[in-house]
Amino acid sequence: MPDMTVPAVLFALVLLILLGQWLVVRRAKSMQGQAVPDELLRAFQSTQVADHLAHPFEDRSGMNVLVAFDAPNCGACRKMAPVLDMIAKRYPDRVFRLSVMEHRALAQTLRIMGTPTILLVRNGQIVEVFVGITPLSRLLQRLQLSWPEIMPVDISPAS
Template sequence: MKSIVVACSNCGTKNRIPADKQHLGPKCGKCKAPLSLSAAAVPVELDDSTFSGFTSRASKPVLVDFFSPTCGPCRLLAPTIDTMARKFYGRVIIAKLDTSRNHITAAQYRIKGVPTLLFFKNGKLVDQVTGALPEQELTRLLEEFAE
């Protein structure tokens, strides 16, 4: 499980935040001040055991990137997905799921090609896009999705 280390802007203490908890409004362990993660946010890594619960309980819209590490277009899209996690922090939760290791969820959503992006609101699938989108197009989609 990935984690992020963020220094508190109030007291300077370094705080380790699990990536899958970054959207829950973390606070400094020492002074309890809210931590700003907008510059450090990363996509949440999901798997077959965490996907359903995470997307259904998320307090914000969720974008899930279904990818494979051996897929060329997926590797091209990965830096854009990382950028979107920071750019939309606090508005949209960006997550990813490796289809080569998580066949059950990929089959459940009938993922035939990667990269495929699924958009969830209130636990329900609301949109799906297949292919590596340019950063401007993905930004436009996420702006609409975040409303």
């Protein structure tokens, strides 16, 4: 009978990785339905972010934004950057990228365990959370459903 130690250890490692990923997603999804924390409002009111806002958020009620938490050494974050840039062009002043390294306390408050983590906020409530690489089409679809009153800027080439 062949020795099954190596396959058993590999199988256990794969299960642990899958369990870890499931826990990260489950913990992130637990934010759905919650109001954005004061720390996020303060991050938006900081000079770096506030300089880019046409209308700074005074309170949560008018906050319809997409917030992406990323890390400088994250490969998935680098792959998501063009997607977020495209969405930022379609929805000016509504897409923000925050580094978990610079905003550690905020990431801990929001219980962010993996990057990229994207929060879809409507009227100051977290309505959806995306963890990992998310296709552009899915994000645009969710934005249209969550923000029906906000018209995206048409960026198609002129004919």
